[in-house]
Amino acid sequence: xxxxxxxxxxxxxxxxxxxxxxxxxxxxxxxxxxxxxxxxxxxxxxxxxxxxxxxxxxxxxxxxxxxxxxxxxxxxxxxxxxxxxxxxxxxxxxxxxxxxxxxxxxxxxxxxxxxx
Ligand SMILES: Nc1ncnc2c1ncn2[C@@H]1O[C@H](COP(=O)(O)OP(=O)(O)OP(=O)(O)O)[C@@H](O)[C@H]1O
Ligand SMILES: [Mg+2]
Numbered sequence: 001x002x003x004x005x006x007x008x009x010x011x012x013x014x015x016x017x018x019x020x021x022x023x024x025x026x027x028x029x030x031x032x033x034x035x036x037x038x039x040x041x042x043x044x045x046x047x048x049x050x051x052x053x054x055x056x057x058x059x060x061x062x063x064x065x066x067x068x069x070x071x072x073x074x075x076x077x078x079x080x081x082x083x084x085x086x087x088x089x090x091x092x093x094x095x096x097x098x099x100x101x102x103x104x105x106x107x108x109x110x111x112x113x114x115x116x
Pocket of ligand 1: 036039056
């Protein structure tokens with residue numbers, strides 16, 4: 001099992017959810033987060049350099065069995081990458097994939113892949 005964590009643009013959340021559902025993935029957790037990526041624009045306030053502000057983003061978490069990893073990742077990329085003749089835009093977000101030790105459905109006590 002894997003945990004897919006995607007940090008995406010807030011306004012692309014509905015599109016990403018739609019894409020995931022179309023790909024057969026309906027179980028997700030979403031939270032409002034903020035952060036910054038590689039680009040840090042220096043800001044000066046009252047003559048002092050300050051660290052740049054945090055940008056609001058959405059974090060989408062999906063726990064899946066191995067065979068759904070590529071499907072989920074591709075659906076997220078297709079929906080979250082900005083329309084552009086070249087290839088997306090700076091700030092389109094990132095996907096992290098981690099091993100998931102265990103999953104337990106509280107209602108039934110099922111564990112592992114069948115609980116997902
Ligand atoms: N290495 C990281 N660790 C934790 N959070 C990250 C990391 N990289 C990106 N993020 C989160 O993802 C959001 C979007 O990142 P972003 O798409 O700007 O990444 P990037 O590496 O700067 O790529 P790009 O050059 O395409 O902008 C950030 O605001 C931050 O919340
Ligand atoms: Mg960036």
